[in-house]
Amino acid sequence: MYDEWRIGFIRRPIDHVVKPEGIQADAVTWLPPCPRRFQFLADPFGMERDGVLTVFAEAFDYRIRRGEIRYFQYEGDRLVRQGLALAAPFHLSYPSLIEDDGALYMLPEGYKSGALTLYRCERFPDRWTPVHRLLALPAIDATVVRRDGRWWMFYALPGPNDRAMREMHVAWADALTGPWTPHAANPVRAGFMDARPGGSAFEHDGALYLPVQECRPTYGAALRLLRVDVLSPTDFLATEVRRFAPNGLLAGFEDGLHTLSGDAEVTFIDVKRLRRSPAEKGIKALYKARRLLGLNGPRDVTAPEQELA
Template identity: 65%
Template sequence: MFDLWRVGFIRKPLAHVLRPEGLDVANVVWLPESPRDFQFVADPFGIERGGVLTVFVEAFDYRVRRGEIHYFQYNQADVLIAKGVALAEPFHLSFPSLIEEGGELYMLPEGYKSGALTLYRCVRFPDHWEPVQTLLDVPAIDAAVTHFGGRWWMFHALPGPEDRAMRELHVAWADSLMGPWTPHTANPVRSGLADCRPGGTPFEQYGVLYLPVQDCAEGYGRRIRLLRLDVLEPDHFEATEVRRFEPEGVLEGYADGLHTLSGLGNVTFIDVKSLNQSPSEGLIRTQYKLRRLFRMNGPRKEAA
């Protein structure tokens, strides 16, 4: 079985999900379906500039098991006008969260296989980004950063055995986006498969900070839970779940998961999942194993 994701956006601020009616699924604009049953796009984040909405996503191909950051651009009539590659590295990339600070635009993608968490600065929008700072010397997963209460805060997961990346929430704080970043004294501040892995953009409403997290108790990215952060200090953390967002009824054929709820400005982004049985699945897995074996056992240069 393959997880296949589909990305959509809603032209409303992220905080609209707090209204009694919740997420406005009736007005989602969906990005095109992936052209192959072994590819998908997920983890949407985006920004609107000059009347053009740019959606950044993880673009994943099961044949190589490595993600890149791609972009899709829409005009004000929600017509797709451009797409391309925004950022690619030798290692897997996903979760391209965006940060605006000091007149600059930054991207903080997950690249945990690099062994660190690296911040990228936009040199030419939307397809030229350069690494500017290592924020953490640990392979943080799905790191979400926000400025709240006079400090910068980061929410992330860490890899490890027994699904650690889905069952522990870690926090770090800093006085500057560039750091240094200090781990929370109570890490992991929250444990359990139901409400720990970050799932999008932290957002503030009426002086209160909210954090979307993934519910992985029934499987990876099953639904989004929204936490209200009641206490957020370097040595104290308390949170309360205030809402859940289910994938059922959002998009026909994609009722198996919903694991991103993000937003910037007047746009909200989501993704939904379909568990897909592909007739080419066996061949794709075999090809991937052969490529990996060749890389491990390929020709090596002899020492001089």
């Protein structure tokens, strides 16, 4: 059995999910499915510039088993351009975006590198340069937000017994580039149902909200929305206010919902289905053969974009 994800966007501010109607299926524009089996797109983040909506997402192929960041550009609801945004010798996912002092940054998950690296945008949307190591820790799904004059980061850490799915850690800094200080009460939250970050932190009516993943009975089964009531270098308190299930959002994809991101203009989500295929063993064998032959390296990040008719 393997996961297959689809991503979509809603042209409404992210804080609309706090309202009683929540996430409405008929408001979602879904990106096309991947052209080949055993591929998927997940972890969508994005922004709109000059009338063009750009979606960044993890692109994963089970034949290689290492994610890269691709972009998809829309004019209205029409996909007009796509390409490779960022690749590395290690797995990349969760391409969260941060704006600070007039610059745009991406903070993708790259935990297999052993660190959390900040990338600055040199040419939008396909040229990103690593500029600073924020944490010398293999942080997972790091979510950064500025609040009350400080930068705050929510993240998970790998470890035995599915640690990444059951612990929330926090760090804080006076500047985006750090130094970052771990929270005195880490892990500030524990449990498989509402600890792992799952998208953009955002403000609504003066309160701070944070999506988190529900990781039972499966990874990324649903999303819960926390209202962060107390946030300081020594204290943390959050209250769950909403739960979002994948049911009814996209036919056939009702096994997971694990990213809720966005800004004041657009919201992004992803949904999952669990699949079985007799070809799974062959795909695993192909991956092992490619690894032995050294064919699983990253693609050239200067690869040309694809214009769509």
